[in-house]
Amino acid sequence: MTKKIIHVDLDCYYAAVEARDDPTLRGIPLAIGGSQYGRGVLSTCNYEAREFGVKSAMPTARALKLCPNLTVIPGNMEKYKLVSKQIQAIFSRYTDVIEPLSLDEAYLDVSDSNLFKGSATLIAEDIRKAIESELQLTASAGVAPIKFVAKVASDINKPNGICVITPEQIxxxxxxxxxxxxxxxxxxxxxxxxxxxxxxxxxxxxxxxxxxxxxxxxxxxxxxxxxHGVDKRNIETSRVRKSVGVEKTFNSDIHTEAECHNAIAHLYPSLLSRLERASSDKKIIKQGVKLKFNDFKQTTVEHKKRTLDKLFFNELLEEALKRQNGRGIRLIGLSVGLDTEKSNKEQISFKW
CATH class of the missing domain: 1.10.150.20 (5' to 3' exonuclease, C-terminal subdomain)
Structure with missing residues:
Protein backbone atom coordinates (compact mmCIF):
# COMPACT_ATOMS: atom_id res chain seq x y z
CA MET A 1 0.00 0.00 0.00
CA THR A 2 1.24 3.46 -0.88
CA LYS A 3 1.97 5.42 2.26
CA LYS A 4 0.64 8.88 2.97
CA ILE A 5 3.24 10.93 4.83
CA ILE A 6 2.83 14.53 6.01
CA HIS A 7 5.74 16.64 7.18
CA VAL A 8 4.58 19.69 9.17
CA ASP A 9 7.00 22.51 9.92
CA LEU A 10 6.06 25.66 11.84
CA ASP A 11 7.19 28.90 10.20
CA CYS A 12 10.11 30.61 12.05
CA TYR A 13 8.72 29.05 15.21
CA TYR A 14 10.41 30.86 18.11
CA ALA A 15 10.10 34.27 16.48
CA ALA A 16 6.48 33.59 15.53
CA VAL A 17 5.57 32.68 19.12
CA GLU A 18 7.19 35.87 20.44
CA ALA A 19 5.47 38.06 17.84
CA ARG A 20 2.15 36.40 18.60
CA ASP A 21 2.50 37.24 22.29
CA ASP A 22 3.88 40.78 21.82
CA PRO A 23 2.18 42.93 19.14
CA THR A 24 5.11 45.38 19.12
CA LEU A 25 7.29 42.66 17.59
CA ARG A 26 5.05 42.12 14.57
CA GLY A 27 6.04 43.26 11.11
CA ILE A 28 9.63 44.12 12.06
CA PRO A 29 12.90 42.22 11.53
CA LEU A 30 13.04 39.92 14.58
CA ALA A 31 15.45 37.26 15.76
CA ILE A 32 15.85 35.02 18.79
CA GLY A 33 19.41 34.64 20.00
CA GLY A 34 22.30 35.68 22.19
CA SER A 35 23.88 39.06 22.74
CA GLN A 36 26.06 40.70 20.11
CA TYR A 37 28.68 41.46 22.76
CA GLY A 38 29.57 37.85 23.46
CA ARG A 39 29.58 34.87 21.16
CA GLY A 40 25.85 34.98 20.68
CA VAL A 41 24.25 33.32 17.68
CA LEU A 42 20.72 33.36 16.33
CA SER A 43 18.49 30.33 16.84
CA THR A 44 15.89 31.63 14.39
CA CYS A 45 14.62 34.79 12.71
CA ASN A 46 11.48 35.89 10.91
CA TYR A 47 11.05 36.49 7.20
CA GLU A 48 11.40 40.26 7.54
CA ALA A 49 14.92 39.65 8.87
CA ARG A 50 15.73 37.09 6.18
CA GLU A 51 15.20 39.71 3.51
CA PHE A 52 18.45 41.30 4.76
CA GLY A 53 20.37 38.03 4.56
CA VAL A 54 19.96 37.19 8.24
CA LYS A 55 19.59 33.47 8.96
CA SER A 56 19.62 30.90 11.74
CA ALA A 57 22.97 29.99 13.35
CA MET A 58 24.47 33.31 12.26
CA PRO A 59 26.53 35.23 14.85
CA THR A 60 24.38 37.98 16.32
CA ALA A 61 27.02 40.65 15.66
CA ARG A 62 27.10 39.77 11.96
CA ALA A 63 23.30 39.73 11.75
CA LEU A 64 23.15 43.27 13.17
CA LYS A 65 25.63 44.46 10.56
CA LEU A 66 23.41 43.09 7.81
CA CYS A 67 20.26 44.45 9.44
CA PRO A 68 20.95 47.34 11.87
CA ASN A 69 17.24 47.55 12.72
CA LEU A 70 17.11 43.90 13.75
CA THR A 71 15.44 43.31 17.10
CA VAL A 72 17.14 40.47 18.96
CA ILE A 73 15.55 38.99 22.07
CA PRO A 74 16.55 36.00 24.24
CA GLY A 75 14.54 32.83 23.85
CA ASN A 76 12.06 31.36 26.30
CA MET A 77 12.44 27.61 25.92
CA GLU A 78 9.85 26.74 28.53
CA LYS A 79 7.23 28.69 26.59
CA TYR A 80 8.26 27.07 23.31
CA LYS A 81 8.00 23.60 24.89
CA LEU A 82 4.53 24.41 26.21
CA VAL A 83 3.31 25.55 22.79
CA SER A 84 4.93 22.47 21.24
CA LYS A 85 2.77 20.27 23.47
CA GLN A 86 -0.28 22.10 22.15
CA ILE A 87 0.91 21.44 18.60
CA GLN A 88 1.40 17.75 19.44
CA ALA A 89 -2.13 17.60 20.80
CA ILE A 90 -3.43 18.87 17.46
CA PHE A 91 -1.38 16.27 15.57
CA SER A 92 -2.79 13.52 17.80
CA ARG A 93 -6.32 14.23 16.57
CA TYR A 94 -5.38 12.97 13.13
CA THR A 95 -3.06 10.00 13.79
CA ASP A 96 -1.16 8.15 16.49
CA VAL A 97 1.80 7.57 14.16
CA ILE A 98 3.84 10.72 14.81
CA GLU A 99 7.61 11.20 14.65
CA PRO A 100 8.65 14.53 16.17
CA LEU A 101 11.91 15.92 14.80
CA SER A 102 12.07 19.00 17.03
CA LEU A 103 9.71 21.26 18.94
CA ASP A 104 8.27 22.68 15.72
CA GLU A 105 8.28 19.90 13.14
CA ALA A 106 7.14 16.32 12.80
CA TYR A 107 6.28 13.53 10.42
CA LEU A 108 2.76 12.12 10.48
CA ASP A 109 1.70 8.87 8.83
CA VAL A 110 -1.97 9.14 7.87
CA SER A 111 -2.03 6.08 5.62
CA ASP A 112 -4.74 4.40 7.71
CA SER A 113 -6.79 7.51 8.44
CA ASN A 114 -10.39 7.68 7.29
CA LEU A 115 -10.63 11.42 7.89
CA PHE A 116 -11.58 13.44 4.81
CA LYS A 117 -12.14 10.13 3.01
CA GLY A 118 -8.45 9.31 3.44
CA SER A 119 -7.16 12.43 1.67
CA ALA A 120 -3.70 13.26 3.07
CA THR A 121 -3.87 16.65 1.34
CA LEU A 122 -7.10 17.61 3.10
CA ILE A 123 -5.79 16.29 6.41
CA ALA A 124 -2.66 18.43 6.05
CA GLU A 125 -4.74 21.49 5.23
CA ASP A 126 -6.96 20.90 8.25
CA ILE A 127 -3.92 20.54 10.52
CA ARG A 128 -2.59 23.86 9.26
CA LYS A 129 -5.96 25.54 9.79
CA ALA A 130 -6.22 24.16 13.33
CA ILE A 131 -2.75 25.43 14.24
CA GLU A 132 -3.54 28.88 12.88
CA SER A 133 -7.00 29.23 14.42
CA GLU A 134 -6.16 27.77 17.83
CA LEU A 135 -2.55 28.87 18.33
CA GLN A 136 -2.32 31.89 16.00
CA LEU A 137 0.74 30.38 14.33
CA THR A 138 1.32 29.34 10.74
CA ALA A 139 2.73 26.04 9.52
CA SER A 140 3.85 24.70 6.17
CA ALA A 141 3.32 21.11 5.09
CA GLY A 142 4.64 18.63 2.59
CA VAL A 143 2.64 15.58 1.53
CA ALA A 144 4.25 12.62 -0.22
CA PRO A 145 4.40 8.81 -0.19
CA ILE A 146 7.94 8.80 1.28
CA LYS A 147 9.56 10.65 4.17
CA PHE A 148 12.37 12.65 2.64
CA VAL A 149 10.21 13.97 -0.21
CA ALA A 150 7.56 15.09 2.29
CA LYS A 151 10.23 17.00 4.20
CA VAL A 152 11.63 18.64 1.07
CA ALA A 153 8.12 19.50 -0.11
CA SER A 154 7.21 21.26 3.14
CA ASP A 155 9.88 23.88 2.38
CA ILE A 156 8.78 24.63 -1.17
CA ASN A 157 5.83 26.93 -0.47
CA LYS A 158 6.98 28.43 2.84
CA PRO A 159 5.74 30.35 4.66
CA ASN A 160 2.19 29.20 5.36
CA GLY A 161 1.93 26.90 2.35
CA ILE A 162 1.52 23.31 1.29
CA CYS A 163 3.09 21.20 -1.43
CA VAL A 164 1.77 17.80 -2.49
CA ILE A 165 3.86 15.27 -4.40
CA THR A 166 1.78 12.35 -5.62
CA PRO A 167 3.20 8.86 -6.28
CA GLU A 168 3.07 9.57 -10.01
CA GLN A 169 5.16 12.73 -9.53
CA ILE A 170 7.91 11.22 -7.37
CA HIS A 228 15.57 6.66 -7.43
CA GLY A 229 12.56 7.69 -5.34
CA VAL A 230 13.17 5.08 -2.64
CA ASP A 231 12.99 5.79 1.09
CA LYS A 232 12.18 2.67 3.09
CA ARG A 233 12.14 4.39 6.48
CA ASN A 234 8.97 4.17 8.51
CA ILE A 235 7.66 6.81 10.87
CA GLU A 236 9.36 6.23 14.23
CA THR A 237 7.03 6.93 17.13
CA SER A 238 9.97 6.65 19.53
CA ARG A 239 13.51 7.66 18.78
CA VAL A 240 16.67 6.02 20.05
CA ARG A 241 19.18 8.56 21.31
CA LYS A 242 22.58 7.73 19.87
CA SER A 243 24.67 10.27 21.76
CA VAL A 244 24.70 12.77 24.60
CA GLY A 245 26.84 15.89 24.58
CA VAL A 246 27.55 19.25 26.16
CA GLU A 247 29.50 22.21 24.86
CA LYS A 248 30.53 25.71 25.80
CA THR A 249 31.19 28.76 23.64
CA PHE A 250 33.66 31.14 25.27
CA ASN A 251 33.17 34.90 25.46
CA SER A 252 36.76 35.26 24.26
CA ASP A 253 39.07 32.74 22.63
CA ILE A 254 41.20 30.44 24.73
CA HIS A 255 44.57 29.19 23.50
CA THR A 256 46.35 26.95 25.99
CA GLU A 257 46.03 23.30 26.90
CA ALA A 258 45.55 24.24 30.55
CA GLU A 259 42.56 26.44 29.68
CA CYS A 260 41.07 23.56 27.71
CA HIS A 261 41.54 21.09 30.56
CA ASN A 262 39.85 23.57 32.89
CA ALA A 263 36.91 23.85 30.48
CA ILE A 264 36.57 20.06 30.36
CA ALA A 265 36.53 19.92 34.16
CA HIS A 266 33.62 22.38 34.21
CA LEU A 267 31.72 20.63 31.40
CA TYR A 268 32.04 17.10 32.77
CA PRO A 269 29.42 17.42 35.58
CA SER A 270 26.89 18.74 33.04
CA LEU A 271 27.62 15.77 30.79
CA LEU A 272 27.03 13.38 33.69
CA SER A 273 23.72 15.07 34.46
CA ARG A 274 22.50 14.83 30.86
CA LEU A 275 23.66 11.25 30.60
CA GLU A 276 21.74 10.39 33.75
CA ARG A 277 18.55 11.81 32.26
CA ALA A 278 19.09 10.14 28.91
CA SER A 279 20.13 6.64 29.96
CA SER A 280 19.75 5.04 33.35
CA ASP A 281 22.57 2.53 32.86
CA LYS A 282 25.01 4.90 31.12
CA LYS A 283 26.20 2.21 28.70
CA ILE A 284 28.43 3.93 26.20
CA ILE A 285 30.47 2.88 23.20
CA LYS A 286 32.70 5.92 22.58
CA GLN A 287 33.80 9.31 23.87
CA GLY A 288 34.55 12.42 21.85
CA VAL A 289 35.95 15.95 22.09
CA LYS A 290 35.02 18.75 19.69
CA LEU A 291 36.91 22.00 19.18
CA LYS A 292 35.72 24.95 17.16
CA PHE A 293 38.43 27.44 16.25
CA ASN A 294 38.23 31.20 15.77
CA ASP A 295 37.99 30.73 11.98
CA PHE A 296 34.77 28.75 12.66
CA LYS A 297 36.32 25.51 11.44
CA GLN A 298 35.97 22.60 13.82
CA THR A 299 37.48 19.22 14.52
CA THR A 300 36.21 16.20 16.43
CA VAL A 301 38.24 13.34 17.88
CA GLU A 302 36.31 10.20 18.91
CA HIS A 303 37.51 6.81 20.12
CA LYS A 304 35.79 3.66 21.36
CA LYS A 305 35.35 3.51 25.10
CA ARG A 306 33.07 1.16 27.02
CA THR A 307 33.34 2.87 30.39
CA LEU A 308 33.03 6.60 30.98
CA ASP A 309 36.44 8.03 31.83
CA LYS A 310 36.96 11.71 32.60
CA LEU A 311 40.72 11.47 32.01
CA PHE A 312 40.11 9.96 28.58
CA PHE A 313 38.58 13.29 27.48
CA ASN A 314 41.92 14.91 28.28
CA GLU A 315 43.69 12.38 26.07
CA LEU A 316 41.27 13.10 23.22
CA LEU A 317 41.83 16.81 23.76
CA GLU A 318 45.58 16.43 23.31
CA GLU A 319 44.97 14.72 19.98
CA ALA A 320 42.54 17.43 18.89
CA LEU A 321 44.97 20.21 19.87
CA LYS A 322 47.49 18.88 17.35
CA ARG A 323 45.17 20.38 14.72
CA GLN A 324 45.01 23.80 16.37
CA ASN A 325 47.79 25.35 14.27
CA GLY A 326 47.97 28.45 16.44
CA ARG A 327 44.27 29.25 16.16
CA GLY A 328 42.21 30.47 19.09
CA ILE A 329 39.52 28.14 20.42
CA ARG A 330 35.98 29.49 20.68
CA LEU A 331 34.14 26.31 21.66
CA ILE A 332 34.78 22.99 23.39
CA GLY A 333 32.33 20.10 23.41
CA LEU A 334 32.25 16.69 25.09
CA SER A 335 30.15 13.77 23.85
CA VAL A 336 29.53 10.09 24.44
CA GLY A 337 28.07 7.61 21.98
CA LEU A 338 25.38 5.33 23.41
CA ASP A 339 24.82 1.65 22.76
CA THR A 340 21.62 1.50 20.68
CA GLU A 341 21.50 -2.32 20.58
CA LYS A 342 19.10 -2.56 23.50
CA SER A 343 15.63 -3.82 24.16
CA ASN A 344 12.71 -1.54 23.41
CA LYS A 345 12.11 -0.86 27.08
CA GLU A 346 15.59 0.68 27.30
CA GLN A 347 15.13 2.94 24.31
CA ILE A 348 14.95 6.65 24.97
CA SER A 349 11.74 8.18 23.72
CA PHE A 350 11.76 11.67 22.24
CA LYS A 351 10.11 14.05 24.69
CA TRP A 352 8.21 17.12 23.60
Whole structure:
Protein backbone atom coordinates (compact mmCIF):
# COMPACT_ATOMS: atom_id res chain seq x y z
CA MET A 1 0.00 0.00 0.00
CA THR A 2 1.24 3.46 -0.88
CA LYS A 3 1.97 5.42 2.26
CA LYS A 4 0.64 8.88 2.97
CA ILE A 5 3.24 10.93 4.83
CA ILE A 6 2.83 14.53 6.01
CA HIS A 7 5.74 16.64 7.18
CA VAL A 8 4.58 19.69 9.17
CA ASP A 9 7.00 22.51 9.92
CA LEU A 10 6.06 25.66 11.84
CA ASP A 11 7.19 28.90 10.20
CA CYS A 12 10.11 30.61 12.05
CA TYR A 13 8.72 29.05 15.21
CA TYR A 14 10.41 30.86 18.11
CA ALA A 15 10.10 34.27 16.48
CA ALA A 16 6.48 33.59 15.53
CA VAL A 17 5.57 32.68 19.12
CA GLU A 18 7.19 35.87 20.44
CA ALA A 19 5.47 38.06 17.84
CA ARG A 20 2.15 36.40 18.60
CA ASP A 21 2.50 37.24 22.29
CA ASP A 22 3.88 40.78 21.82
CA PRO A 23 2.18 42.93 19.14
CA THR A 24 5.11 45.38 19.12
CA LEU A 25 7.29 42.66 17.59
CA ARG A 26 5.05 42.12 14.57
CA GLY A 27 6.04 43.26 11.11
CA ILE A 28 9.63 44.12 12.06
CA PRO A 29 12.90 42.22 11.53
CA LEU A 30 13.04 39.92 14.58
CA ALA A 31 15.45 37.26 15.76
CA ILE A 32 15.85 35.02 18.79
CA GLY A 33 19.41 34.64 20.00
CA GLY A 34 22.30 35.68 22.19
CA SER A 35 23.88 39.06 22.74
CA GLN A 36 26.06 40.70 20.11
CA TYR A 37 28.68 41.46 22.76
CA GLY A 38 29.57 37.85 23.46
CA ARG A 39 29.58 34.87 21.16
CA GLY A 40 25.85 34.98 20.68
CA VAL A 41 24.25 33.32 17.68
CA LEU A 42 20.72 33.36 16.33
CA SER A 43 18.49 30.33 16.84
CA THR A 44 15.89 31.63 14.39
CA CYS A 45 14.62 34.79 12.71
CA ASN A 46 11.48 35.89 10.91
CA TYR A 47 11.05 36.49 7.20
CA GLU A 48 11.40 40.26 7.54
CA ALA A 49 14.92 39.65 8.87
CA ARG A 50 15.73 37.09 6.18
CA GLU A 51 15.20 39.71 3.51
CA PHE A 52 18.45 41.30 4.76
CA GLY A 53 20.37 38.03 4.56
CA VAL A 54 19.96 37.19 8.24
CA LYS A 55 19.59 33.47 8.96
CA SER A 56 19.62 30.90 11.74
CA ALA A 57 22.97 29.99 13.35
CA MET A 58 24.47 33.31 12.26
CA PRO A 59 26.53 35.23 14.85
CA THR A 60 24.38 37.98 16.32
CA ALA A 61 27.02 40.65 15.66
CA ARG A 62 27.10 39.77 11.96
CA ALA A 63 23.30 39.73 11.75
CA LEU A 64 23.15 43.27 13.17
CA LYS A 65 25.63 44.46 10.56
CA LEU A 66 23.41 43.09 7.81
CA CYS A 67 20.26 44.45 9.44
CA PRO A 68 20.95 47.34 11.87
CA ASN A 69 17.24 47.55 12.72
CA LEU A 70 17.11 43.90 13.75
CA THR A 71 15.44 43.31 17.10
CA VAL A 72 17.14 40.47 18.96
CA ILE A 73 15.55 38.99 22.07
CA PRO A 74 16.55 36.00 24.24
CA GLY A 75 14.54 32.83 23.85
CA ASN A 76 12.06 31.36 26.30
CA MET A 77 12.44 27.61 25.92
CA GLU A 78 9.85 26.74 28.53
CA LYS A 79 7.23 28.69 26.59
CA TYR A 80 8.26 27.07 23.31
CA LYS A 81 8.00 23.60 24.89
CA LEU A 82 4.53 24.41 26.21
CA VAL A 83 3.31 25.55 22.79
CA SER A 84 4.93 22.47 21.24
CA LYS A 85 2.77 20.27 23.47
CA GLN A 86 -0.28 22.10 22.15
CA ILE A 87 0.91 21.44 18.60
CA GLN A 88 1.40 17.75 19.44
CA ALA A 89 -2.13 17.60 20.80
CA ILE A 90 -3.43 18.87 17.46
CA PHE A 91 -1.38 16.27 15.57
CA SER A 92 -2.79 13.52 17.80
CA ARG A 93 -6.32 14.23 16.57
CA TYR A 94 -5.38 12.97 13.13
CA THR A 95 -3.06 10.00 13.79
CA ASP A 96 -1.16 8.15 16.49
CA VAL A 97 1.80 7.57 14.16
CA ILE A 98 3.84 10.72 14.81
CA GLU A 99 7.61 11.20 14.65
CA PRO A 100 8.65 14.53 16.17
CA LEU A 101 11.91 15.92 14.80
CA SER A 102 12.07 19.00 17.03
CA LEU A 103 9.71 21.26 18.94
CA ASP A 104 8.27 22.68 15.72
CA GLU A 105 8.28 19.90 13.14
CA ALA A 106 7.14 16.32 12.80
CA TYR A 107 6.28 13.53 10.42
CA LEU A 108 2.76 12.12 10.48
CA ASP A 109 1.70 8.87 8.83
CA VAL A 110 -1.97 9.14 7.87
CA SER A 111 -2.03 6.08 5.62
CA ASP A 112 -4.74 4.40 7.71
CA SER A 113 -6.79 7.51 8.44
CA ASN A 114 -10.39 7.68 7.29
CA LEU A 115 -10.63 11.42 7.89
CA PHE A 116 -11.58 13.44 4.81
CA LYS A 117 -12.14 10.13 3.01
CA GLY A 118 -8.45 9.31 3.44
CA SER A 119 -7.16 12.43 1.67
CA ALA A 120 -3.70 13.26 3.07
CA THR A 121 -3.87 16.65 1.34
CA LEU A 122 -7.10 17.61 3.10
CA ILE A 123 -5.79 16.29 6.41
CA ALA A 124 -2.66 18.43 6.05
CA GLU A 125 -4.74 21.49 5.23
CA ASP A 126 -6.96 20.90 8.25
CA ILE A 127 -3.92 20.54 10.52
CA ARG A 128 -2.59 23.86 9.26
CA LYS A 129 -5.96 25.54 9.79
CA ALA A 130 -6.22 24.16 13.33
CA ILE A 131 -2.75 25.43 14.24
CA GLU A 132 -3.54 28.88 12.88
CA SER A 133 -7.00 29.23 14.42
CA GLU A 134 -6.16 27.77 17.83
CA LEU A 135 -2.55 28.87 18.33
CA GLN A 136 -2.32 31.89 16.00
CA LEU A 137 0.74 30.38 14.33
CA THR A 138 1.32 29.34 10.74
CA ALA A 139 2.73 26.04 9.52
CA SER A 140 3.85 24.70 6.17
CA ALA A 141 3.32 21.11 5.09
CA GLY A 142 4.64 18.63 2.59
CA VAL A 143 2.64 15.58 1.53
CA ALA A 144 4.25 12.62 -0.22
CA PRO A 145 4.40 8.81 -0.19
CA ILE A 146 7.94 8.80 1.28
CA LYS A 147 9.56 10.65 4.17
CA PHE A 148 12.37 12.65 2.64
CA VAL A 149 10.21 13.97 -0.21
CA ALA A 150 7.56 15.09 2.29
CA LYS A 151 10.23 17.00 4.20
CA VAL A 152 11.63 18.64 1.07
CA ALA A 153 8.12 19.50 -0.11
CA SER A 154 7.21 21.26 3.14
CA ASP A 155 9.88 23.88 2.38
CA ILE A 156 8.78 24.63 -1.17
CA ASN A 157 5.83 26.93 -0.47
CA LYS A 158 6.98 28.43 2.84
CA PRO A 159 5.74 30.35 4.66
CA ASN A 160 2.19 29.20 5.36
CA GLY A 161 1.93 26.90 2.35
CA ILE A 162 1.52 23.31 1.29
CA CYS A 163 3.09 21.20 -1.43
CA VAL A 164 1.77 17.80 -2.49
CA ILE A 165 3.86 15.27 -4.40
CA THR A 166 1.78 12.35 -5.62
CA PRO A 167 3.20 8.86 -6.28
CA GLU A 168 3.07 9.57 -10.01
CA GLN A 169 5.16 12.73 -9.53
CA ILE A 170 7.91 11.22 -7.37
CA UNK A 171 10.25 10.26 -10.21
CA UNK A 172 10.19 13.59 -12.01
CA UNK A 173 10.32 15.53 -8.73
CA UNK A 174 13.43 13.74 -7.53
CA UNK A 175 15.14 13.91 -10.90
CA UNK A 176 14.84 17.69 -10.95
CA UNK A 177 15.76 18.09 -7.28
CA UNK A 178 18.95 19.97 -6.40
CA UNK A 179 21.07 17.57 -4.34
CA UNK A 180 21.58 20.25 -1.70
CA UNK A 181 17.87 20.01 -0.88
CA UNK A 182 18.11 16.36 0.11
CA UNK A 183 18.31 15.93 3.91
CA UNK A 184 21.81 14.83 4.86
CA UNK A 185 23.55 16.57 1.98
CA UNK A 186 25.46 19.38 3.67
CA UNK A 187 27.65 22.06 2.15
CA UNK A 188 30.83 19.95 2.07
CA UNK A 189 29.11 16.88 0.66
CA UNK A 190 27.34 18.97 -1.97
CA UNK A 191 30.67 20.43 -3.09
CA UNK A 192 32.13 16.93 -3.44
CA UNK A 193 29.13 15.81 -5.47
CA UNK A 194 29.29 18.90 -7.68
CA UNK A 195 32.97 18.24 -8.43
CA UNK A 196 31.88 14.87 -9.79
CA UNK A 197 29.36 16.60 -12.04
CA UNK A 198 26.43 15.62 -9.84
CA UNK A 199 23.96 18.44 -9.29
CA UNK A 200 20.49 16.87 -9.45
CA UNK A 201 18.80 13.56 -8.73
CA UNK A 202 18.87 12.79 -12.44
CA UNK A 203 22.66 13.16 -12.46
CA UNK A 204 22.99 10.62 -9.64
CA UNK A 205 20.67 8.17 -11.41
CA UNK A 206 22.95 8.28 -14.44
CA UNK A 207 26.13 7.87 -12.38
CA UNK A 208 27.93 4.57 -11.80
CA UNK A 209 26.49 3.16 -8.58
CA UNK A 210 29.72 1.33 -7.72
CA UNK A 211 31.73 4.55 -7.93
CA UNK A 212 29.18 6.36 -5.78
CA UNK A 213 29.41 3.69 -3.08
CA UNK A 214 33.21 3.64 -3.28
CA UNK A 215 33.42 7.42 -2.82
CA UNK A 216 30.63 7.92 -0.28
CA UNK A 217 30.09 4.55 1.38
CA UNK A 218 26.84 4.05 3.27
CA UNK A 219 25.74 7.60 2.49
CA UNK A 220 26.28 6.91 -1.21
CA UNK A 221 23.84 4.00 -1.01
CA UNK A 222 21.27 6.18 0.76
CA UNK A 223 21.68 8.92 -1.84
CA UNK A 224 21.38 6.44 -4.69
CA UNK A 225 18.10 5.12 -3.30
CA UNK A 226 16.64 8.59 -2.68
CA UNK A 227 17.48 9.69 -6.21
CA HIS A 228 15.57 6.66 -7.43
CA GLY A 229 12.56 7.69 -5.34
CA VAL A 230 13.17 5.08 -2.64
CA ASP A 231 12.99 5.79 1.09
CA LYS A 232 12.18 2.67 3.09
CA ARG A 233 12.14 4.39 6.48
CA ASN A 234 8.97 4.17 8.51
CA ILE A 235 7.66 6.81 10.87
CA GLU A 236 9.36 6.23 14.23
CA THR A 237 7.03 6.93 17.13
CA SER A 238 9.97 6.65 19.53
CA ARG A 239 13.51 7.66 18.78
CA VAL A 240 16.67 6.02 20.05
CA ARG A 241 19.18 8.56 21.31
CA LYS A 242 22.58 7.73 19.87
CA SER A 243 24.67 10.27 21.76
CA VAL A 244 24.70 12.77 24.60
CA GLY A 245 26.84 15.89 24.58
CA VAL A 246 27.55 19.25 26.16
CA GLU A 247 29.50 22.21 24.86
CA LYS A 248 30.53 25.71 25.80
CA THR A 249 31.19 28.76 23.64
CA PHE A 250 33.66 31.14 25.27
CA ASN A 251 33.17 34.90 25.46
CA SER A 252 36.76 35.26 24.26
CA ASP A 253 39.07 32.74 22.63
CA ILE A 254 41.20 30.44 24.73
CA HIS A 255 44.57 29.19 23.50
CA THR A 256 46.35 26.95 25.99
CA GLU A 257 46.03 23.30 26.90
CA ALA A 258 45.55 24.24 30.55
CA GLU A 259 42.56 26.44 29.68
CA CYS A 260 41.07 23.56 27.71
CA HIS A 261 41.54 21.09 30.56
CA ASN A 262 39.85 23.57 32.89
CA ALA A 263 36.91 23.85 30.48
CA ILE A 264 36.57 20.06 30.36
CA ALA A 265 36.53 19.92 34.16
CA HIS A 266 33.62 22.38 34.21
CA LEU A 267 31.72 20.63 31.40
CA TYR A 268 32.04 17.10 32.77
CA PRO A 269 29.42 17.42 35.58
CA SER A 270 26.89 18.74 33.04
CA LEU A 271 27.62 15.77 30.79
CA LEU A 272 27.03 13.38 33.69
CA SER A 273 23.72 15.07 34.46
CA ARG A 274 22.50 14.83 30.86
CA LEU A 275 23.66 11.25 30.60
CA GLU A 276 21.74 10.39 33.75
CA ARG A 277 18.55 11.81 32.26
CA ALA A 278 19.09 10.14 28.91
CA SER A 279 20.13 6.64 29.96
CA SER A 280 19.75 5.04 33.35
CA ASP A 281 22.57 2.53 32.86
CA LYS A 282 25.01 4.90 31.12
CA LYS A 283 26.20 2.21 28.70
CA ILE A 284 28.43 3.93 26.20
CA ILE A 285 30.47 2.88 23.20
CA LYS A 286 32.70 5.92 22.58
CA GLN A 287 33.80 9.31 23.87
CA GLY A 288 34.55 12.42 21.85
CA VAL A 289 35.95 15.95 22.09
CA LYS A 290 35.02 18.75 19.69
CA LEU A 291 36.91 22.00 19.18
CA LYS A 292 35.72 24.95 17.16
CA PHE A 293 38.43 27.44 16.25
CA ASN A 294 38.23 31.20 15.77
CA ASP A 295 37.99 30.73 11.98
CA PHE A 296 34.77 28.75 12.66
CA LYS A 297 36.32 25.51 11.44
CA GLN A 298 35.97 22.60 13.82
CA THR A 299 37.48 19.22 14.52
CA THR A 300 36.21 16.20 16.43
CA VAL A 301 38.24 13.34 17.88
CA GLU A 302 36.31 10.20 18.91
CA HIS A 303 37.51 6.81 20.12
CA LYS A 304 35.79 3.66 21.36
CA LYS A 305 35.35 3.51 25.10
CA ARG A 306 33.07 1.16 27.02
CA THR A 307 33.34 2.87 30.39
CA LEU A 308 33.03 6.60 30.98
CA ASP A 309 36.44 8.03 31.83
CA LYS A 310 36.96 11.71 32.60
CA LEU A 311 40.72 11.47 32.01
CA PHE A 312 40.11 9.96 28.58
CA PHE A 313 38.58 13.29 27.48
CA ASN A 314 41.92 14.91 28.28
CA GLU A 315 43.69 12.38 26.07
CA LEU A 316 41.27 13.10 23.22
CA LEU A 317 41.83 16.81 23.76
CA GLU A 318 45.58 16.43 23.31
CA GLU A 319 44.97 14.72 19.98
CA ALA A 320 42.54 17.43 18.89
CA LEU A 321 44.97 20.21 19.87
CA LYS A 322 47.49 18.88 17.35
CA ARG A 323 45.17 20.38 14.72
CA GLN A 324 45.01 23.80 16.37
CA ASN A 325 47.79 25.35 14.27
CA GLY A 326 47.97 28.45 16.44
CA ARG A 327 44.27 29.25 16.16
CA GLY A 328 42.21 30.47 19.09
CA ILE A 329 39.52 28.14 20.42
CA ARG A 330 35.98 29.49 20.68
CA LEU A 331 34.14 26.31 21.66
CA ILE A 332 34.78 22.99 23.39
CA GLY A 333 32.33 20.10 23.41
CA LEU A 334 32.25 16.69 25.09
CA SER A 335 30.15 13.77 23.85
CA VAL A 336 29.53 10.09 24.44
CA GLY A 337 28.07 7.61 21.98
CA LEU A 338 25.38 5.33 23.41
CA ASP A 339 24.82 1.65 22.76
CA THR A 340 21.62 1.50 20.68
CA GLU A 341 21.50 -2.32 20.58
CA LYS A 342 19.10 -2.56 23.50
CA SER A 343 15.63 -3.82 24.16
CA ASN A 344 12.71 -1.54 23.41
CA LYS A 345 12.11 -0.86 27.08
CA GLU A 346 15.59 0.68 27.30
CA GLN A 347 15.13 2.94 24.31
CA ILE A 348 14.95 6.65 24.97
CA SER A 349 11.74 8.18 23.72
CA PHE A 350 11.76 11.67 22.24
CA LYS A 351 10.11 14.05 24.69
CA TRP A 352 8.21 17.12 23.60
Missing amino acids: ESFVEELDLGKIPGVGKVTKEKLNKLGLFTGKDVKAYDQRLLLKQFGKFGQSLWEKC
